[in-house]
Amino acid sequence: EVQLVESGGGLVQPGGSLRLSCEASGFTVSSNYMSWVRQAPGKGLEWVSVIYSSGNTYYADSVKGRFTISRDNSKNTLYLQMNNLRAEDTAVYYCASRLPVDYWGQGTLVTVSS
Amino acid sequence: DIVMTQSPDSLAVSLGERATINCKSSQSVLYSSNNKNYLAWYQQKPGHPPKLLIYWASTRESGVPDRFSGSGSGTEFTLTISSLQAEDVALYYCQQYYSTPPWTFGQGTKVEIK
Numbered sequence: 001e002v003q004l005v006e007s008g009g010g011l012v013q014p015g016g017s018l019r020l021s022c023e024a025s026g027f028t029v030s031s032n033y034m035s036w037v038r039q040a041p042g043k044g045l046e047w048v049s050v051i052y053s054s055g056n057t058y059y060a061d062s063v064k065g066r067f068t069i070s071r072d073n074s075k076n077t078l079y080l081q082m083n084n085l086r087a088e089d090t091a092v093y094y095c096a097s098r099l100p101v102d103y104w105g106q107g108t109l110v111t112v113s114s
Numbered sequence: 115d116i117v118m119t120q121s122p123d124s125l126a127v128s129l130g131e132r133a134t135i136n137c138k139s140s141q142s143v144l145y146s147s148n149n150k151n152y153l154a155w156y157q158q159k160p161g162h163p164p165k166l167l168i169y170w171a172s173t174r175e176s177g178v179p180d181r182f183s184g185s186g187s188g189t190e191f192t193l194t195i196s197s198l199q200a201e202d203v204a205l206y207y208c209q210q211y212y213s214t215p216p217w218t219f220g221q222g223t224k225v226e227i228k
Contacts, residue, residue: 035217044222045156045164045207050215058215061115094163099211100154102175104163 002026002103004095009108016085016112022078022095022105030073033099036080038091039107048093049080063089085112116140116210120220126228133195135223137208142188145212152212155184155193158205158222167206168193195225203227 004027008020020036036048049059049069057069068081078095090112095105117140127133143152151171156164166175168184171191181196195202208220 044205045158045209045219047209047215047217047219050217060216099217100166100169100209101156101164102166104165107163 004103004105006095006105006108009110011111012085013114014086014112017083018110020080020093020108024076027097029071029076029078032097034078035096037094037096040091087112115216116218118208118210118218118220120208120223124224126226127198128228130197133198133225135193135206137191137220139189139210143210143212144188151187152210153191154209156207
């Protein structure tokens, strides 16, 4: 059974940093497209970033230069390093596998507020 | 970037009646070399991650009831629920995954019982 479990969310001040993790089981992170998708409170889905099996990475314009997606193959874990956080980054962040996304994590809430 | 626009934003349908959601892309998501439309539909219930319903515009994901169907090509697509059930109350999103990212979502359509 495939499971994606996110962690690392929380409350952070504007300008601060957080690193989100997504541990996968029943599934190999390095062999698939792995994405982060976020959802601001009461809003729709926003694609954030993807890392290909090749290691190529892409970002939404709204996070480019501030967020970095990566993975640790030995831990079968996906990461999202988020720097210089803004209030508008407040959202539930979902780890998502493949394309179209057939497996989603339960999400981790990031709140950016002073 | 490809902009996805759904209509309506919300709709109320009687139990057992048909629900139709439209999705329009700002440019074609039909890849001519394989004749596939890079368009997916997701269902999201409150407090849960999205669930993949349809991919390649019209292919139902395994386990999805056959009352859900997708149609369309190029820039205009439709998700139809042929006979609305109480458990279908949710938000529905289309997403294009054509070419390189960003893989954008529509703004969502809320389906309720009339």
